[in-house]
Amino acid sequence: MSTQPNIAFGIDIGGSGIKGAPVDLATGEFTESRVRIPTPEHSTPQAVSDVIAELIGEFDLDDDTPIGVAFPAPLDHGVVRIVANLDDSWVGVNIEDVIGERIGRRVYSVNDADAAGFGEVAYGAARGEEGVVLLATLGTGIGSALIVDGTLVPNTELGHLELDGFDAETRAADSARTREDLDWELWAARLQRYFSHLELLLSPDLIVVGGGVSKHHAQFLPLLSLRAKIIPAQLRNAAGITGAAAYAADRAMHDKKKFPLS
Incomplete structure (x- = not known):
């Protein structure tokens, strides 16, 4: 049984920095200080996944903590369609598969604007x-x-x-x-x-x-x-992390309903 509060972990990938923090799902507040690591100059899927693994390693997370990733591009069921602020090698890549394999956890991905909107509905102005x-x-x-x-x-x-x-x-x-x-x-x-x-x-x-x-x-x-x-x-700079975490928790809950024994 988890000894942590009801949390999810949100990651916000940007052109200059990759940020993450655990989020209290009851309040939307970070349970620990946010960690930011500069985005690699050659921001390939492997390089970014390595940074995310390093970032998650800064926290002591339960194995079942939902992980949400806000990504700066439209996504088709986790697959990058176009990209502007990261390496072109992301196009056609399934974020959830690549990052999930690197960190050994289930990952849920969402467009960064969608993450911000979801966060505002869950905890912010809406x-x-x-x-x-x-x-x-x-x-x-x-x-x-x-x-x-x-x-x-x-x-x-x-x-x-x-x-x-x-x-x-x-x-x-x-x-x-x-x-x-x-x-x-x-x-x-x-x-x-x-x-x-x-x-x-x-x-x-x-x-x-x-x-x-x-x-x-x-x-x-x-x-x-x-x-x-x-x-x-209302959420301002926290919107990406908070929204990604809330979205991951929502997806994880639906997955458990569909696959109760998984």
């Missing part, structure tokens, strides 16, 4: 919210996550909707605001067009806005007029 929750992270691009009654709809990539002849994120991401030196009002007009279109398509009950610019939410969210309530994210 906790307790029923219905359709949409997370949009406004940064270099626009990441998105869609959660319906607690179930993740993976790999939505709603930043790439074509809107008014443009890839939406080229006009509405925070990078567009800084690149074009837009004031908050002009940028909010673009966000209004973008989120109004998402409302038309998806009818969300709640929209959560993440990304670094969300700390300035008072400058632009009040300028938006939407049917859905729109609020800033």
